[in-house]
Amino acid sequence: MSRSLEALIAAVAAGTLVLGAGALAQTKKTEPAKAAAPAAAAATTTAAAAPAKKYNIGREATAKEIAGWDIDIRPDGHGLPPGKGTVKQGEEIFAERCATCHGEFGEATGRWPYLAGGMGTLKSEDPHKSIGSYWPYASTVIDYIRRAMPYGNAQSLTNDELYAVTAFILYLNDIIKDEAFELSDKNFTSIKLPNEANFF
Helix, strand or coil, rough: CHHHHHHHHHHHHHHHHHHHHHHHHHHHHHHHHHHHHHHHHHHHHHHHCCCCCCCCCCCCCCHHHHHCCCCCCCCCCCCCCCCCCEHHHHHHHHHHHHHHHHCCCCCCCCCCCCCCCCCCCCCCCCCCCCCCCCCCCHHHHHHHHHHHCCCCCCCCCCCHHHHHHHHHHHHCCCCCCCCCCCEEEECHCCCCCCCHHHCC
């Protein structure tokens, strides 16, 4: 056998050994990584299941305390309290507890907010943004009255008084037409304000 052929065979053999050693080393690197994967996943799961860190300040709120704050009323009727009241009943309550600031017919006194009027003024130079002309949802009306009115004595209305006052204010804005109409949690979502479509 010639020397050149021997050199060629030796070179091929050496190359095969180098390639084999590289593949073996790569396999050894991959196996520990595969073995470590389940351990890492277990550690992540344990961390996720760990309770939230506590700072020993205060205490958790009770269900009753949370319910006292959870009084929002949404346009879809979620959060409406049970109750009912007529426009006529609302007129009497409004005259006694609301008219001092808002006027007998929602026209306001002094610098207090007006509640009615302003239909067709939104595009004018002096828009009159009342409940009837501007507000999008009746739920906004009852929600605000429930949490903030009467001024200085917020959240003092019973649920029935709340519905009655809301019905009267909607009546002042020609949204409810009949004084005998009874507003309740059962029919509340049927009330639509004229400007709702302009809020989309």
